[in-house]
Amino acid sequence: MDVQLLFFRNFGVENMSFIRIKNLVHQFHMKDANGEITEIYNAIDDVSMQIEEGQLIAILGRNGSGKSTLARHLNNLLFPDEGAIWIDDIKIRQEDEENVWNNRKKIGMVFQNPDNQIIGTTVEEDTAFGPENIGLESERIKKLVSDALTAVNMEHKKNISPNHLSGGQKQKVAVAGILALKPKCIVLDEATSMLDPHSRKELLKLVMELNKKEKITIIMITHNMEEVTSADKIFVMNKGKLLSQGSSSEIFNNSEIIKEAGLEIPEIMELAIKMHNKNPEFKTGLFTVMEFANEFERVYNDKRKQE
Template structure:
């Protein structure tokens, strides 16, 4: 069990439903019996459309929300134990969707220092951590800039650096690319992959962009508050029909292969890349 950085057991989350006067008249189930185990050092993606429960799930991993029923453990700490809140948040850093609304400092390096300052890290070590974090996201050249002048992708990398400077074991990114243009998306995804591969930080990427999850070690698909599918990207993308039913996209080559199969052509399942398609096509026309 030690190798699991995150574990949830029968996690249930209910949001209260209120009438117009603010009286609680019922509840809405946002997470229903979620059981997930995430291995230390892995790159995990959580997919789902808006309202599927994926953002609620993310907030549980950072003790921003607490389980209505069931349990969540982060780095061995139970998130519902009040005395461990800061340990949970130090172990699992969180990056949000809107890059503007999570940068606190008026200078890049000072924003990155915000987390360590809150943790009471000594001045000299704060500088070391800020240097390390800015290098890890390749934003060192902008350290004295104002965040307002940066592009969306750069702002999001600053936000990631702010989390990296807290030296977490795991980073949760809640739709970090939803508001970015294609260039910004690429920047952020390659930064995340770099952190996972070279710094060994566990990454949990919450998204609805399919092309971002192809390299993940494991994919969870959420729908109607439940984990509907889980497996490697190849296993997930073999089931195009189900993904479409849930309202998710697949990469174009995957969809093309699926359409061909529907027309009786014996393409194999789970084609994810152009290379794979070309190879399979070659086998067929020969």
């Protein structure tokens, strides 16, 4: 293959990502009491990233690092001050309503607070809100709603008022509302952070299933490292910039990045890293005592067999 063709080929592949963000800048204007701008603050500061369809993505970063601002760009709730975003190779254009609307249908958002996302008086009505809003006919809506509620295992609660649901169940209904619009991607912005540990696990399990079975691209935004061990790729944000990107083991084994990003390493993981430093065969990225114990046994038994 000649060099030129090779170049175009690679160039083409690189530009075919599901989501492509290029040199994105988002500014907030700080104003004094008279409304005069006192400071222009780059909440997103020259960020570029690419996300492929079907990936399970994590965006990690401490509070204020710019994660939610970035998420709002994906869902067209905010628009770039500089740079650009392409979804399915189509550039987001604020001035083009149809373009914005089509992108919103592709990427659904689940926010932090379960109580701020419920609109309907019953679970079913709430889930139907999206499809009704885009004017689908009622039989189609019924089917979409029923499928979505089944997917999140909330079909049996369809006639219940969302007020009677737990936080975790409300988040599942929020996911159902998105699923009813047949999205390509779901962005969860700290969606588990107000949930109890059990509901948190349930919601994580649900989104992982949606990723595996329905091939929906998932973008998990969190400051909690424990939630993103199974991500295909992790982006680390710090002070509005993309500090690092890589596989979970690349990121989790990079203690400098973790420190700089101000992320808290779970104790078991720290211990696993210490073991790994003594014996490279010992895996890192372990999060539970059980995982650690299993790995310890594996390495120990392997060693014994060799002796």
